[in-house]
Structures are given as structure tokens and as C-alpha cells.
Amino acid sequence: MRKYLEVGKISVKSQITYRFDVLIGCFMPFIRVFLAYFLWRTLFTDKTEMGGMTFPMMLTYYIVCAFIQRLEQSNGLVWEFAGEIREGRFTKYLVKPVSPLGHFVFTSLGKTLYHLVFTVLAVGCVILIFKGQFVGPASAGSLILALLIAFLGLLVMILLNYLTALLAFKFTDITGWHLLNGNVVDFLSGALLPLSLLPDWMQGVMRYFPFYYMQFLPASLYLGLRTQEAFFGLLVMVIWIIVLWGLAEFLYHRFRRLYEEVGA
């Protein structure tokens, strides 16, 4: 375990070189918050509630989603990892007594930790801008549950991204797949619009998939909505993590045999 903590530490350390880029990047997801602000203000002109949410709740929903989204850093790591496989630099994971999955997870968490500092700053700015419109957490309990589920969502996302990166062993270039993946996840996780606006049967199906719990449910829990779904959500997430973890290990041991280490 200590070796993976050191992996996380070195990930944080190497991030510090890119302070400027990280700072700028932290405001990116919040651009969507401004778009949402103008869109929903218009839609709310003659209504006070939509899908069980008031306008300040809706705005808060987008801010919380953007916050969670910013902390998910494994997406960018896929490019790095797949590049290492494609260009033959993956060797460094093979020759050392270290698991690439552990490496991926902790490098990703290291990045998340570092981005947290800047993202909190960005959220602070956004809250100041929308003063009076931002709703605080419904209760301490709902905040804790929201954080816990969001963290599990982060782990699922890391595993999914690791699986995507592994595909580079077989298909060499995975750009298209990864972009498609990102867009689908954005929709399914409720980052684009609250899933409560979708038909009931669709929501019913989505409850069995992890995406529902990545942003939508944590943001809803934060607002004090859907608290009765929290424990089912925890169960679903834990099951998905176990399944994806097993699949990742299985595929890695099959795919690494395809590795030819080009370029030397």
C-alpha cells in the first residue's frame, strides 16, 4: 500500500509544475453553470418548480455537478496511458513490481487531490457571483452521503477510464472511442441536464448503472432530494466497482501479452 501512496504523492508533486494550466482548467466546468443559469432563468419565468426543483436548486445542482466533474481527473490520464502503450513507454510498469491499475488509480487520485484546492477556489467564486441563489446542503447527513457516493462514482469512472486505456493494447488508437465515451457519460451522469427530467422508465433502468450515481444522485442528495435511494446507490456502486475491478485485472493480463514495445 505504501508504494501506491508514494505514486499518489509523486502525481501531486509533478502537477505542481502546471499551476497555471490547472488554475485556468478549474473554471472550465463552471462555464456550463453560466449557460444553465440563462437557460433555466428563461424556463422558470412562469414556473416556480420543475421536476421537484426550484430555480436556486437547479442552479445549485449544476454547480455541484461541475464541482464533482472537475475532480474526476482520470479522463485526461487515459491519453497519457494509452500514449504510453502505443509508443512503447508502458515498459516501466511491466518491469517494476507494481500494478498498472494501482498506479492509474493513485495517480488519478493524486491529481484529484491537487485539483481540489483550485476547484474549491473556483466554486467559491461562482457562489459569490450567484449570491442568494446558491442553496446550502440540506443536512450534514445528506452532505456526507453525497460525498461518499460521489467518491465511489469517482472510483467507477477511474476504472472505466482504465479499461478504455487498456483497449490501446488491442486497437492502438482509441481517440474516437474515448471521445464517444465521454459524451455518453456526460449525458448519463446528469451533467448535461438533471435525470429527473427524463421519463420514469428510463430513470428506473439507469438506477442499475453507475452513471446515475456519479453526479445526479450526489447533487440530488446534497439538495435533500431522493435520500431514500442513497443506500441502494451505495450497494449498486460497490457491486460495479468489484465487477469493473475484476474485469480490469482480467483484461490487463490478457492484453499485456499483445504488447510489443515499439520504438526501440
Place this chain on the structure above:
Amino acid sequence: MNTVIQTKGLTKVFKRVEKEDGLKGTLKALFKRVIVEKTALDHFDFQVEQGELLGLIGPNGAGKTTLVKLLCGIIQPSAGEAQVLGFTPGKLKDGFRRSYAVVMGQKSQLWWDLPASDTFLLNKEIYGIPDDIYKQNIAYFSDIFGVRDLLSVPVRNLSLGERMKMELMAALLHNPKILFLDEPTIGLDAIAQKQIRLFLKEVNETKGVTIMLTSHYMEDIKHLCKRTVVINGGKKVYDGNLDALLSSFQEHRIITVSFECECQPQLDLPVEWLEKSPLKSVLMVRRELVKPVIQSLLTHYEVNDIRIEEEDIGGVIERIYTAGKEGIPL
């Protein structure tokens, strides 16, 4: 003696997708893939004893790097088997990975944006190196290389030679039993090359690390390795003492003559004139003709000085490779 590396019929066949040039060829390749097989290593048998410093030479694409990759378990053999320290490399058992290290001149394990010491710390945790051994090794290696004050400089600010020293340090911190080196001196200047050579010799002698080295620079091999394996076209063409090999392929001698007065030397023997100036001539002759050529020069001209040298090593190596390719026994 203890055998640490052993291969039997080790073979690696790579599959490549071949594509015709031009847009048409690219479109064709999209629907129909032409797979071409290339044998990079062909029934390779050899063994290495503990504490050896073995050189592996051969032209580009001969299979040197493929052999190193197979022995490290990075790639899987197509046929045959390899045993390294009693392990099958391709299984990548943790115990195996703890007991060797590999340094590839073209690839880096150092974190680019961080000082080398951060990579060392990471390796300390990954290999579970105890504190005292870690400190001892850092002190030992940084003293031999004289890089103590470079440990805290970000890797991207180091020179190529300094970086290679750091690579070697990073690889050796966990006291590996075997060190695989693929072109460790590539692109380095003569001084850095020499330092690295001395370092490898020291590590081999004092720490007893078995070293297997591939290099394009004959100097590396000549200075370091008692035993050399020549490989060409995926096959072993020579295994033994480098000096013996070189002398059997030294077909020519270079003779430099300087004269007392200006003259135009002529010889009716088959010689190749490399330089002809009024007071000095340089000529290349076959070894068995050295004696008659010198006799003739001494009798016909006022000779001031004669120097006889061995032929340039590059030419010799070229001949060894060609012989290997044609299947002539060395």
C-alpha cells in the same frame, strides 16, 4: 558457477501490418490487412553465468533488443523458453521483477518534471528498499558519479549524460542481481561514455551484479566485456572472446611511412594507397603482405620512420556481420 540466464530455442516472430504507399494503399489497408511475419529472434540458445559482464553486438534490427525484452518479460516468446534466475520472465512474478533492472538508452523511467531524487523515493517504496540500504546506495552511487548536487535538479534540466547516470542509479537502488542495458551510452560524449563504462565495471566487480549490455559502440564492449555474443538476423553468429574474434577478422594492417627526401613510392604488390604526400605515405595491405612490403620499401627508398597499426575496428565489425549473414562460421 551459477547459471542465471538460460534460453532454449527462444524465438520471437512479430506480425506487422503491411500497407502500400499512397492514399489508395491506405484505403485498401482499411479493408484488407496484409500481415507480414518477421522473425526477430530465431532459435536462440545461450546461457549466462552469475557475475558475468556480457556484451551483445549486432547491426540494427539484428534482434538484440528483442532478446533483452524477452529476458525481461516485456514481450512474450513465440516459441522456445527462457529462464532467468529460475523464473519464466513472461509471467512477471513480483519476485522476478525485484531481482533485475533494465535501462534502455532510448527510454526513461525518470519523472521529467521532478528531480531524480523523487523517482528514487518512488522506487524505494515500489521495491520496498529498507531505509539504511537506500541511504547507503544513494551515497555510494552519487559518489562514484559525482552527482550529489544534481539529485535535486529537475530531470528536464539535466544534460543527457547526467540523465543517464540518474537512470542507472534509479535502476540499481534495489540491488538487482542482473542488470540489462540496452544502448546505455547512446548519444553521449566520450567523457560521459567513459564514466559510465567505469561505473559499470565497478558495479560488476564490487557488487557482483551480472550485466548484459548491448551497444553500438565497440569501445563499450571492448573495454567491458570478456565475453561477447554477436547476433545477426535473429541468430547467434559468435559467442566467445571478443579479442580472438577481432584478430581473426583483422585482415589488414595500416602502414604509415615517412621518407628522408621527397619521393613517389611505387610497389608491385597489391596495396591500397590511403595517402600519398611527398614525405609521407599511408597504405593498407593484407596481413601476410606486411613483411614483403616493408622489405621493398626499405630497399628502394630512404625511409625515416615506419608505423604499423591495426585496421579500424568499424571495418572489422562490418566484415563479421557480413560473414554472419552468409553463414560463414566465425
